[in-house]
Amino acid sequence: MQVKMTVNGEEVTRDVEPRMLLVHFLRDELDMTGTHWGCDTSNCGTCVVQMDGEPVKSCTVLAAMASGHEILTVEGLEQDGTLDPVQQGFMEEHGLQCGFCTPGMMLTAKALLRENPNPTEAEIREAISGQICRCTGYMNIVKAVRWAADHQPSPLAQEVRS
Amino acid sequence: MQVPAPFEYERAISVDDALALLDRLGPEARVIAGGHSLLPMMKLRLAAPEHLVDINDLRDLDYIRTNGSEMRIGAMTRHRTLLESDALEVQFPIFRDAEQVIADPPVRNRGTIGGALCQADPSEDLSAVCAACHAKLVIRGLDGERVVDMDEFHKGPYETSVGPAEMLTEIRLEMRPRPGSAYEKVERRAGDWAVAAVGAAVWMDEDRIADCGIGLSALGSNVLRAHRAEEELRGKPATDETIEIAGRAAYEECEPVTDQRGSAEYKRHLAYELTKRAVRRALERVPRG
Numbered sequence: 416m417q418v419k420m421t422v423n424g425e426e427v428t429r430d431v432e433p434r435m436l437l438v439h440f441l442r443d444e445l446d447m448t449g450t451h452w453g454c455d456t457s458n459c460g461t462c463v464v465q466m467d468g469e470p471v472k473s474c475t476v477l478a479a480m481a482s483g484h485e486i487l488t489v490e491g492l493e494q495d496g497t498l499d500p501v502q503q504g505f506m507e508e509h510g511l512q513c514g515f516c517t518p519g520m521m522l523t524a525k526a527l528l529r530e531n532p533n534p535t536e537a538e539i540r541e542a543i544s545g546q547i548c549r550c551t552g553y554m555n556i557v558k559a560v561r562w563a564a565d566h567q568p569s570p571l572a573q574e575v576r577s
Numbered sequence: 578m579q580v581p582a583p584f585e586y587e588r589a590i591s592v593d594d595a596l597a598l599l600d601r602l603g604p605e606a607r608v609i610a611g612g613h614s615l616l617p618m619m620k621l622r623l624a625a626p627e628h629l630v631d632i633n634d635l636r637d638l639d640y641i642r643t644n645g646s647e648m649r650i651g652a653m654t655r656h657r658t659l660l661e662s663d664a665l666e667v668q669f670p671i672f673r674d675a676e677q678v679i680a681d682p683p684v685r686n687r688g689t690i691g692g693a694l695c696q697a698d699p700s701e702d703l704s705a706v707c708a709a710c711h712a713k714l715v716i717r718g719l720d721g722e723r724v725v726d727m728d729e730f731h732k733g734p735y736e737t738s739v740g741p742a743e744m745l746t747e748i749r750l751e752m753r754p755r756p757g758s759a760y761e762k763v764e765r766r767a768g769d770w771a772v773a774a775v776g777a778a779v780w781m782d783e784d785r786i787a788d789c790g791i792g793l794s795a796l797g798s799n800v801l802r803a804h805r806a807e808e809e810l811r812g813k814p815a816t817d818e819t820i821e822i823a824g825r826a827a828y829e830e831c832e833p834v835t836d837q838r839g840s841a842e843y844k845r846h847l848a849y850e851l852t853k854r855a856v857r858r859a860l861e862r863v864p865r866g
Contacts, residue, residue, distance in 0.1 A: 416586060456579070475612060475617065
């Protein structure tokens with residue numbers, strides 16, 4: 416069947432089996448391997464991408480179900496050579512060790528900051544509670560998200576840029 | 578790699594369209610809503626429908642509204658919406674209790690109340706919540722609607738009274754005077770299925786419990802409601818003694834089995850303890866009359 420969706424602002428169309436999961440669509444059809452494929456059972460959260468702005472576990476969404484929707488993956492965070500504040504935060508605060516959970520963590524963090532630009536530590540922990548860091552580096556992940564919250568571009572600067 | 582067995586995919590554009598598709602495709606077709614229970618089961622080949630009818634475009638089934646003395650929840654309402662609804666919290670705080678411990682935020686962004694109820698997993702939370710609240714379920718078919726209660730809706734594990742060419746469209750909750758409700762769950766780790774859980778709803782008349790509902794999760798495949806515990810509470814004064822007797826009734830009437838989440842005896846103990854805690858907390862939440 417044909418699926419058509421917007422991935423990181425670009426429209427893509429592919430013929431796929433109805434049973435293809437979104438995570439495999441991104442990795443195998445689009446060669447975008449930034450989205451990681453982990454537990455396969457919607458537990459670990461490394462496959463989290465944004466669908467219409469909301470974090471979803473792409474191992475439990477069919478590519479067919481995502482057809483017609485907007486997907487944001489880790490590849491779409493950087494804009495014109497500038498890292499997203501969330502990416503910068505993970506760098507500044509050592510928010511990753513092995514890096515396996517990082518893409519999912521960052522997309523969840525970005526969605527959180529859009530809805531809640533100044534989250535408390537508890538709110539950050541709640542937001543990432545569907546994602547597992549096997550390095551157990553949660554302290555630094557929380558700090559990284561806080562760093563991003565403290566370094567969001569001001570609305571005025573964004574206006575000037577656009 | 579876990580992928581479902583092959584199937585054909587259809588996307589419905591309206592309830593009538595979905596019903597016509599289900600009617601045409603026959604009993605091997607299944608409705609898919611959020612997909613967070615069905616797809617994992619399809620990956621494990623515990624379910625292998627030949628056709629999926631995707632109803633995610635039916636935005637008109639995503640609502641929480643009041644209609645006279647009823648709260649009405651559309652079947653496509655996501656867990657997250659239920660968690661965040663203040664209107665629901667005022668009348669039925671049991672929903673927020675339960676939603677806080679259902680899976681995790683990304684899963685709650687997708688999963689729906691209709692999907693949870695229709696999947697009818699014996700460890701699922703919202704069936705017990707709806708049983709406690711005496712919810713009525715609206716089932717629509719090509720010939721019209723019928724309204725059933727949870728006892729009739731829930732036939733057992735993974736089985737409901739929704740026919741092959743029917744779908745659940747709405748959950749109705751009657752708003753009665755002086756309500757209180759609460760949900761108590763024990764899980765092995767955050768967001769897991771329940772080892773055991775109990776939901777309680779009470780409606781007070783002065784200092785007596787005018788009516789109540791006790792819903793059970795993971796406490797027996799054919800025990801969704803603790804009818805005898807309810808009998809022990811109904812019409813009685815809200816005292817510690819009454820609550821103790823109700824807890825013991827729940828202990829007696831539940832039918833848990835030993836599995837990887839715990840022994841039958843441990844779960845029975847949880848039925849007793851969680852019934853008491855849920856009723857106590859439900860009573861604390863009743864507005865003073």
